Amino acid sequence: MGKRKQTTGIFCTRPRRPRIRSRTEQLDGSHVDGYIEMPVHDQSETTDPSDSTPLLVLPPDHPQDEHAASDPKKTSRSWQQYKERELAKWAEIRDQLLDTATELAGPCFSCSFCGMEDSCPIKCDDCGPNVTYCTDCCVLVRHHLSPAHSPEQWHEDHYEPFRLGNLESTILERQEHQDCPSRTLKTFKVFNSVGRVCYWRIFVCDHEADACTLLRFGLWSATADQPQTAFSTKLLEWMTALTLECQVSVKGFCNAVRWRSGLAKYEVDMLYRALIGQSVAEFHHHFFQKRTLLHLSPELDDGTVCPACPKEDGEIIVSLDANFGLVRKRSSGTSSAGPLHQSRYFLPDADVVEFMKPYSEDSKTDEDQDCNNFQAGSSLRSRSRQEKLDVTGVFGAVCRHSMPIKFLDMHHGERLGYPVYMIQQLLSAVQPGKNLKMHIMYDIACVLTSHLNNAGRGDLLDTIQLAIPIFHCYGHKSSCQVLYSPRRIEGFGLTDGECVERLWSYLRDFSFITKEMTPSHRIDLLTDGLLHYGRRKVADMYVSIDEHYDKADKTYQLASEELKTILEQAPVSVEDVKTWRQREIDLIAQRNQERQRSTVSQWKKTYVLQLYAFYSIWGEIQSCTDGILRSALVDQHKELEQKLAQTETDHNITRFEQHHDNFKATLLLVDQEERTSLIEKLWREASERTFLLSLKKKYPDGQAIAKKLGRQLKSINKKLKKTITKYNNINMPPQDTRFPREIDFADACHPTWQCYTQLDLLEEGPLPRSMQRQAIDALCLKERAVEELRMTSKDMRQIIETGLREHEIIEETLKAYRTVGNVGAVAMLVEKRDALETYLYFAHRLFSTKLADLPDVPSKDSTDLNLGSDHEYLLDSESEDEDDEDDEDEGIDVDRNDDVNTHVQQISY
Numbered sequence: 001m002g003k004r005k006q007t008t009g010i011f012c013t014r015p016r017r018p019r020i021r022s023r024t025e026q027l028d029g030s031h032v033d034g035y036i037e038m039p040v041h042d043q044s045e046t047t048d049p050s051d052s053t054p055l056l057v058l059p060p061d062h063p064q065d066e067h068a069a070s071d072p073k074k075t076s077r078s079w080q081q082y083k084e085r086e087l088a089k090w091a092e093i094r095d096q097l098l099d100t101a102t103e104l105a106g107p108c109f110s111c112s113f114c115g116m117e118d119s120c121p122i123k124c125d126d127c128g129p130n131v132t133y134c135t136d137c138c139v140l141v142r143h144h145l146s147p148a149h150s151p152e153q154w155h156e157d158h159y160e161p162f163r164l165g166n167l168e169s170t171i172l173e174r175q176e177h178q179d180c181p182s183r184t185l186k187t188f189k190v191f192n193s194v195g196r197v198c199y200w201r202i203f204v205c206d207h208e209a210d211a212c213t214l215l216r217f218g219l220w221s222a223t224a225d226q227p228q229t230a231f232s233t234k235l236l237e238w239m240t241a242l243t244l245e246c247q248v249s250v251k252g253f254c255n256a257v258r259w260r261s262g263l264a265k266y267e268v269d270m271l272y273r274a275l276i277g278q279s280v281a282e283f284h285h286h287f288f289q290k291r292t293l294l295h296l297s298p299e300l301d302d303g304t305v306c307p308a309c310p311k312e313d314g315e316i317i318v319s320l321d322a323n324f325g326l327v328r329k330r331s332s333g334t335s336s337a338g339p340l341h342q343s344r345y346f347l348p349d350a351d352v353v354e355f356m357k358p359y360s361e362d363s364k365t366d367e368d369q370d371c372n373n374f375q376a377g378s379s380l381r382s383r384s385r386q387e388k389l390d391v392t393g394v395f396g397a398v399c400r401h402s403m404p405i406k407f408l409d410m411h412h413g414e415r416l417g418y419p420v421y422m423i424q425q426l427l428s429a430v431q432p433g434k435n436l437k438m439h440i441m442y443d444i445a446c447v448l449t450s451h452l453n454n455a456g457r458g459d460l461l462d463t464i465q466l467a468i469p470i471f472h473c474y475g476h477k478s479s480c481q482v483l484y485s486p487r488r489i490e491g492f493g494l495t496d497g498e499c500v501e502r503l504w505s506y507l508r509d510f511s512f513i514t515k516e517m518t519p520s521h522r523i524d525l526l527t528d529g530l531l532h533y534g535r536r537k538v539a540d541m542y543v544s545i546d547e548h549y550d551k552a553d554k555t556y557q558l559a560s561e562e563l564k565t566i567l568e569q570a571p572v573s574v575e576d577v578k579t580w581r582q583r584e585i586d587l588i589a590q591r592n593q594e595r596q597r598s599t600v601s602q603w604k605k606t607y608v609l610q611l612y613a614f615y616s617i618w619g620e621i622q623s624c625t626d627g628i629l630r631s632a633l634v635d636q637h638k639e640l641e642q643k644l645a646q647t648e649t650d651h652n653i654t655r656f657e658q659h660h661d662n663f664k665a666t667l668l669l670v671d672q673e674e675r676t677s678l679i680e681k682l683w684r685e686a687s688e689r690t691f692l693l694s695l696k697k698k699y700p701d702g703q704a705i706a707k708k709l710g711r712q713l714k715s716i717n718k719k720l721k722k723t724i725t726k727y728n729n730i731n732m733p734p735q736d737t738r739f740p741r742e743i744d745f746a747d748a749c750h751p752t753w754q755c756y757t758q759l760d761l762l763e764e765g766p767l768p769r770s771m772q773r774q775a776i777d778a779l780c781l782k783e784r785a786v787e788e789l790r791m792t793s794k795d796m797r798q799i800i801e802t803g804l805r806e807h808e809i810i811e812e813t814l815k816a817y818r819t820v821g822n823v824g825a826v827a828m829l830v831e832k833r834d835a836l837e838t839y840l841y842f843a844h845r846l847f848s849t850k851l852a853d854l855p856d857v858p859s860k861d862s863t864d865l866n867l868g869s870d871h872e873y874l875l876d877s878e879s880e881d882e883d884d885e886d887d888e889d890e891g892i893d894v895d896r897n898d899d900v901n902t903h904v905q906q907i908s909y
Helices: 072-104 135-140 210-216 233-246 250-261 265-275 278-292 349-359 417-428 445-454 458-463 478-484 499-514 519-539 541-567 574-598 602-623 627-651 661-696 704-728 769-820 823-847 880-890 894-908
Strands: 019-025 031-037 152-155 158-161 184-191 197-204 219-221 229-232 313-323 389-391 393-399 404-410 435-442 464-467
Touching: 197 210, 197 265, 210 219, 219 233, 219 278, 229 233, 229 265, 233 250, 233 278, 233 519, 250 265, 265 278, 278 519, 313 417, 313 499, 313 769, 349 404, 349 417, 393 417, 393 499, 404 417, 404 519, 417 435, 417 445, 417 458, 435 445, 445 458, 445 464, 445 478, 458 464, 478 574, 478 661, 499 519, 519 541, 541 574, 541 769, 541 823, 574 769, 602 627, 602 661, 661 704, 769 823
Parallel strands: 184 229, 313 435, 435 464
Antiparallel strands: 019 031, 152 158, 184 197, 219 229, 313 393, 393 404
């Protein structure tokens, strides 16, 4: 490597440092190769300033061997050494930083403008850090007459507030209204940008509302009419950001302002009392309207429309769920008016209450009770709800891209009427003539299907496809997992259905704020939170969709390899796997029909069990020699005799004889149903335990996630032992030889236990049952991956098309306001258009690496874009050699990858 030419500029005298190779990616698709300097090892080393190396230099012609970096042990050790050196460096300058801060507390006697020395300098933090004025320059800088600035002057050993002239000399007014005869000078109490109270004198007139005049000076009125108090808009904007992003309450915000600005307690209390009125809700809504520009064009997007969901043709995948944390206390008061957002997200409460009247009783049938342990759909919660709650929770719908759709307040437990009403609303929003298919994912889709069938709502089932979210599937019995798993049903792709749970993790933190609010304020704040959440998702949606495409591509390859490996172990084909899958579904339908025909009514179950106990006790009485025990058995026998006689009278039947065939057949059915239900439950719990154990092995014991998994394992072990105890306590021996008399915990923990295999719907064949199920799962995963590739390709195209439609609306609105000469409206629209064009530019550059025929987006000069190395997204494809190296390193078959993309394009287009 030749000697580097000396460059001009200022160089530091620090010693030369070791360097590592780096590549800095730019958003325009280019990259810069160079070095990153590392801390020097020997502090005694010195070097000539001319040999100092800038932070980013050109790479050498022959790069050093990088094989050492591929060693995980060496990489880990190097990183640890780097962190230790970094901590040592911070320890060296820690005291220096404190000394610097102490020095800055004193004044700088030199004026920042004229350079003259002044024994009583004036500083103004609102003008910038370390800005110092002498008295003469401060007089010349007339902006200090503005009450928004708070200059301070040094006096011997401290700073004191400084103001030019007196209070009367600081007056704000509109220049064009100086000659207005109706203008009046008023003094307003203002909470400035740091939360302190100050007093501003402002001229107002009858030609404009006082609140509008205050807004011109960066203030927000506390009341709509005759205001006397106002807030700095910067203070409220900061409060809005903290409320929506961090779920900070008004009280929490006031306390944060107190410690940041050093406010006294009475000042904090004054600020809190001023902020809890209608003014803040109005500001939040004003801020929303100003951002969306709906007042300039109602056709613009209000933030509720998902840009990736299909609008004309395709599958709309929606997840439904309830959150019981977003409650409201009945004692929190009433609202004089409706919410400002009206029904932007939340459906009218009166319509929901009217629809739910027929659902006052539990709609879950007896045959669904053993499906899962979830409380969703059961009205048992509503019977034990607290009377102090006016709203018991929120039921919502979220699309597959995590965009909120519709929500409603619940006044009971999660009854089945809520998902039915929500589905009706979602279907009614689909315009006629659109080829849109609605796919619904719900925690208990199996129970909802049974309910709709029993309620005669086949019209809803014909227009939707129901599935259970992928992680909730493990809590359902095996037949539900086969029939309702999104990996088994066409049209769901790789959607997991848990996006609504991710929304709840954000929204539930508002609960401690909204539970004390009036109904309208609560709806407005939750709507603002949903709008903010949707805004976050849209901002990064093109990146997440690109990642989903890559994940689907990788999943397709892995599933194909797994299926190929399984099929090589026996002379079977993909068609055989499809046959196994269909046979499994047919057997489930057959068993369900047999179950409906052979199901014993509840009274008959009770009667047969009591009759069995009656005969058993009679046999014990005959052989018992203990007088006390015999007396107790006789009492039990008489009590059972009375119950049996009452049942026989109620149902007009004669008593079954102990050896009668009808009695034996009924007892067999009852015993089979009970033991089968318990063993299926044990199988689910054992599978969940095995899954948790496999996860726990991936994390060290000290990590928080490992501790959480450990707690979940303890919980599932308790459930297993409880179910085993319930099985072992059955008071009669198994009537079917397939069932064991007792179950041991060690045996029940293994999902492959022999007792579980009898529940398997698959038959032994060329491959064992476990291998057959793996083949079915691999085939289904492969098919869903192809669907996901097709769906994400459509999502990419839909994002571009939605953005272009929005851009067209903005251009038409701009033309109209330019015609009338509304400069302010034009400026706001241009800013929104520029932001949209930047978004489309990045999305198009990213999607163009996957799709070749995307619609053109408005051209944008790269100098107008916010480009920088902080973004880590690769927007341009690398060279073919680098692609080949990456594919070779990752073990990816490039030819097969091309086949996948070609196959997806053939399906989609």
